[in-house]
Amino acid sequence: MMNRNFNRGRKFLFFIPAAVLIAAVLGYVVMFLWNWILPEVANTGKLNYWQALGLLVLCRVLFGNFKPGGPGRGFGRRGSGMREKWHDMTGEERSRFKEEFKKRFR
Incomplete structure (x- = not known):
């Protein structure tokens, strides 16, 4: 048990410099x-490093989220409830559901 906690702490200590390095590289990219x-295509000004890093964070806030796994990866968990309902339906219920779906979304 003690060894497992040590490995977890070690991974966390590795994660901090790795996250900083990734953020720095992405800022430069x-x-x-x-x-x-963009200066030639859209007549915009040039960015310095800190502006680029701020733009990266702004895009993450606007288009992504700060949940683990990133955007769109939680769909499998949310969709699993519907998957369970589908498996619990009888053949007749499934056919009624399909017909109703076709009526609504044609």
């Missing part, structure tokens, strides 16, 4: 791509 493409 955003800055490079923005400064390479």
Whole structure:
């Protein structure tokens, strides 16, 4: 049990520098791509590193979320309730459901 906690703490200590490194690299990638493409295409100004990092965070807030697993990965868990309902339906209930679905979404 003690060994498992030690490994968990070790992984956490590895995660912090890895997350900082990934954020730094992504900031430079955003800055490079923005400064390479957008000033000529859309007549925008150039970004410095901190602006690019802020833009990256803003995009994460607007288009993603801060839940573990990232955006769209929770669908499997939410969809599992419907999957269970589908498996519990009889053949007649399934056919009625399909017909109702076709009527509504044609």
